[in-house]
Amino acid sequence: MTKDWKTIAAAMGVKPASETALAPLDGLESSFRPLVSRLQPDDDFAVLVDDHEETA
Amino acid sequence: MILSNAKLLREGKTTSANLVAQSLQRIDELNPKLNAFMTVMGDAARARAAALDAELSAGTDRGPLHGIPIAVKDLFFTRGVRTTAGSKVFDDFIPDRDADVVQLLEKAGAVIVGKTSLHECAYGITSNNAHYGAVRNPHDPERIPGGSSGGSAAAVAAGIVDMAMGTDTGGSIRIPAAFCGCAGLKPTFGRVSKRGVFPLGFTLDHMGPLASSVSDCAVTLNAIAGTSLDPEARDVRGLRIGKPENFYFYRIDREVAAAVDAALKRAEAQGAVVVPVRVPDVDELNAIARVILMAEASAAYEAHWHKRELFSAEALALLDQGRLLPATDYVQAMRLRQLFRRDFNRLWKKVDCWVTPTAPTPAPLIGQTRLVIEGVEDDVRLATTRFMRGINVLGYPALSIPSGKSDGLPIGLQIVGPANREDLILRLGAAVEL
Numbered sequence: 001m002t003k004d005w006k007t008i009a010a011a012m013g014v015k016p017a018s019e020t021a022l023a024p025l026d027g028l029e030s031s032f033r034p035l036v037s038r039l040q041p042d043d044d045f046a047v048l049v050d051d052h053e054e055t056a
Numbered sequence: 057m058i059l060s061n062a063k064l065l066r067e068g069k070t071t072s073a074n075l076v077a078q079s080l081q082r083i084d085e086l087n088p089k090l091n092a093f094m095t096v097m098g099d100a101a102r103a104r105a106a107a108l109d110a111e112l113s114a115g116t117d118r119g120p121l122h123g124i125p126i127a128v129k130d131l132f133f134t135r136g137v138r139t140t141a142g143s144k145v146f147d148d149f150i151p152d153r154d155a156d157v158v159q160l161l162e163k164a165g166a167v168i169v170g171k172t173s174l175h176e177c178a179y180g181i182t183s184n185n186a187h188y189g190a191v192r193n194p195h196d197p198e199r200i201p202g203g204s205s206g207g208s209a210a211a212v213a214a215g216i217v218d219m220a221m222g223t224d225t226g227g228s229i230r231i232p233a234a235f236c237g238c239a240g241l242k243p244t245f246g247r248v249s250k251r252g253v254f255p256l257g258f259t260l261d262h263m264g265p266l267a268s269s270v271s272d273c274a275v276t277l278n279a280i281a282g283t284s285l286d287p288e289a290r291d292v293r294g295l296r297i298g299k300p301e302n303f304y305f306y307r308i309d310r311e312v313a314a315a316v317d318a319a320l321k322r323a324e325a326q327g328a329v330v331v332p333v334r335v336p337d338v339d340e341l342n343a344i345a346r347v348i349l350m351a352e353a354s355a356a357y358e359a360h361w362h363k364r365e366l367f368s369a370e371a372l373a374l375l376d377q378g379r380l381l382p383a384t385d386y387v388q389a390m391r392l393r394q395l396f397r398r399d400f401n402r403l404w405k406k407v408d409c410w411v412t413p414t415a416p417t418p419a420p421l422i423g424q425t426r427l428v429i430e431g432v433e434d435d436v437r438l439a440t441t442r443f444m445r446g447i448n449v450l451g452y453p454a455l456s457i458p459s460g461k462s463d464g465l466p467i468g469l470q471i472v473g474p475a476n477r478e479d480l481i482l483r484l485g486a487a488v489e490l
Contacts, residue, residue, distance in 0.1 A: 005380060014376050017364075021373035025380060028350075031343040036388045038395070046259075046393040 002029040058218045058272045059287060062120040065112065072105035072112075072123025072167060079125040079169050082216045090192045092201075092210040094130040095138055095171040101125065104167050111165075120275045120287070122165030127211050127220035129204075130171040131178055132158055132263075133252040141254040142174040142204070144187045144366040145357075155252030157221060157263050157280050164279035172207030172220055176371050178256050179353055180204055181231050181440050182422070186368035190422050193236060195465055199419040202232030202440075208266045209236035213466075219267040219276050225257040226349060227444025229264050230456035234414035234468025237458045239489065240266045241273040241482070244475045245451030247281050257352040259390075260345070260448040270457060270485040277478055285479050290486040293327030297484065298403060298410030303338045304443055307429045308416040311462035316413055319459050319469050319488040326487055331407050336399040341446035344396065347381060347389040348449065354378025393449050400450050404474045409481055412443050414456040414468030447472055455481045457489040 005022040009015070016022050064070045080098050087093050108123045130140050133151035140146045158168070173191045175183045183191035183206025191206040193199040194214040201210045205222030209232030212220050222229040224242040233240025241264045248263040255261055265276035274287035299320060305313055320330050354361075354375050361379070364372060403410065416429055420436050427436055447454045452472050459469035469488070473481040 008380055009376070012380060014379050016376050017369045017372050021369070021376060022380065024373075025377050028343060028346055028377075031339065032347055032385065032389070035340055035343065035392050036385075039388060039391050043391045044394055045387065046390045046397065 002026050057269050058120055058124050058267070058275050061124055061218065062122070065123050066117075072108045073102065075123065076101050076105040076125045076167055076169060079216055082214065083170065086194075086214050086216065089197060090194060090210045090214060091173055091189050092191055092207040092214065092216065093127070093170040094140060094173050094188065094207070097137060097168055097170050101167050101169045108165055108167065118163070118165035119279070121161065121279055124166055124219075125169045125217050126161065126166045127170050127172050127208060127217045128158060128161075128168055129174055129208050129220070129222050131174060131223055131254045132221060134158055134168070134171065137171065139171065140188075141178065142176045142185050142188060145360045145363055146254075151252070153252060156249035158252065160280045161221070166279070169217060172205070172211055174207055175204035175228075176368055177357065178204040178223055178225065178228060178254070179371055179374055181227060181437055183207065183232070184422055186370070192422070193419050195237060196419070198421055199465070200235065200422050202235035202415075202419060204228040205266060206232050209233055209238055209240070212236065212238045212266050212268055219265050219272050222264060222266050223253060224262045224264060224448065225260045226345060226448055227441045229262070229266060230414050230444055230454060230468065230470060231440055233266050233456040235419035235466065237466030238266050238268055239270045239273050239458070239485065240264065240456045241277065241478065242447070242454045243277060243281060243478055244453045247453070247476065247478070255356045257349045257448070258356065259352065260349055262448065270455070270482055270489050273455065274482050283478065285482060288486070289479070289483045292323055292484050292487045295323070295328040295409070295480070295484060296407045297323055297328050297330050298333035298407035299330050300335045300410060300412060301332050302334050304335070304412040307432055307439075308413050309418070309429065309462060311460070312413045312416060312467050315460035315467050316411060316469055320411065322488045323484060328484070333403060333407055333410060335403065335410070336396060338442075338446050341396050341449055342442065344389045344392045345445035345449045347385050348393065349445075350374065350378035351381050351386040351389075397450055409471055409473040409477075409484060412470045412472070414443065414470040415440050416442065418462045418465035418467055443470060451475060453478045453481055455485045457485045459488075459490060
């Protein structure tokens with residue numbers, strides 16, 4: 001386990017339906033975390049424009 | 057096809073009433089086997105068809121969708137008609153307004169015959185719905201139609217309607233289109249209004265048609281996005297088509313790869329140029345996609361988290377996973393998204409579009425959770441969305457078209473284009489679709 005998801009879940013009041021319900025987070029954590037280290041201060045938040053919502 | 061039916065209508069060889077009656081009859085015959093429809097709107101459709109026939113006779117012509125029977129995924133609000141999102145949470149929800157898309161389609165003269173079945177909350181790709189039953193693939197009822205817009209794809213593939221609206225957050229239009237052998241268009245993000253559609257991924261959701269042909273997708277886009285595309289355009293002379301050298305042609309069935317190559321040959325024969333390209337790391341892009349989707353989907357359903365008994369174990373697991381992601385991960389994923397968009401945008405200097413398989417295999421069996429491709433075992437959901445999710449992060453338009461069969465099952469080809477260039481991918485799609 002990359003993180004103790006069971007403890008995190010308990011702290012957040014989440015009661016997973018089964019022992020394996022949170023397992024996919026492990027794979028995600030190991031593929032996503034290394035990407036974060038690439039970010040530089042100038043790298044901004046993505047904003048996707050949806051004109052329909054903006055002009056509503 | 058919409059255009060051929062539109063022609064017959066104007067020649068007086070059929071009526072909207074006839075087309076709608078045929079469509080409703082096919083629902084009666086096939087829906088017990090396919091479970092493609094959640095709700096059938098027979099009486100309303102018949103009344104509307106009669107009114108539209110009268111309108112056409114009186115000289116008012118709303119365009120190619122005038123009098124054409126269609127369906128919409130049960131994720132789109134329909135005023136006075138139950139809209140479930142495939143979820144028990146909304147089992148008795150009756151909206152008091154129509155989705156923008158529904159309004160636009162009706163303004164264009166389309167006749168909605170029913171609401172199509174889907175994966176629970178549109179959060180999955182099998183359409184094997186724990187509450188409302190499995191939707192079945194018309195090509196083999198033991199197989200999934202794909203999802204989450206599985207009912208829409210099944211309705212088109214079974215010849216019930218020429219077009220059914222779907223939504224696509226990580227492949228939910230394109231995957232069912234590929235598995236059922238129809239065309240499916242995910243337009244550019246923001247091109248089509250999302251108002252009045254249950255959200256799943258606020259920055260990933262796209263509304264688009266599943267249809268019996270590429271031209272039907274173009275006709276529909278004109279109605280729902282206000283574009284003026286020529287539905288019969290198919291000139292690809294000089295078009296630069298990228299064929300990715302990395303990622304997209306690994307861990308796929310041999311027949312799927314061969315179908316893409318055959319389509320590229322057809323395009324070359326019509327004057328297009330195939331250009332080998334290397335794309336940025338799509339596995340990394342997919343990881344970003346999963347973080348964004350899980351966070352957004354859990355936020356979308358936050359008001360209903362406490363109704364745990366109303367969700368399947370599969371949906372609950374995904375919603376719980378999303379709740380555990382730190383807010384910082386979502387922010388970092390959105391920053392990474394920007395980096396990847398910049399990198400992918402550079403491709404457009406070299407090519408006008410690029411092609412990939414839609415899914416690595418034909419439709420899996422209902423209930424199948426694992427599949428093995430080239431000796432590598434993978435989760436069906438993750439394997440099937442490998443070529444899909446990233447495109448939702450980038451917001452590019454993408455089209456899946458039928459490109460052949462493997463053991464009698466349809467396989468699909470995906471064409472990806474720059475933002476707001478649906479015209480270009482539709483043109484190529486029309487030129488090479490089978």
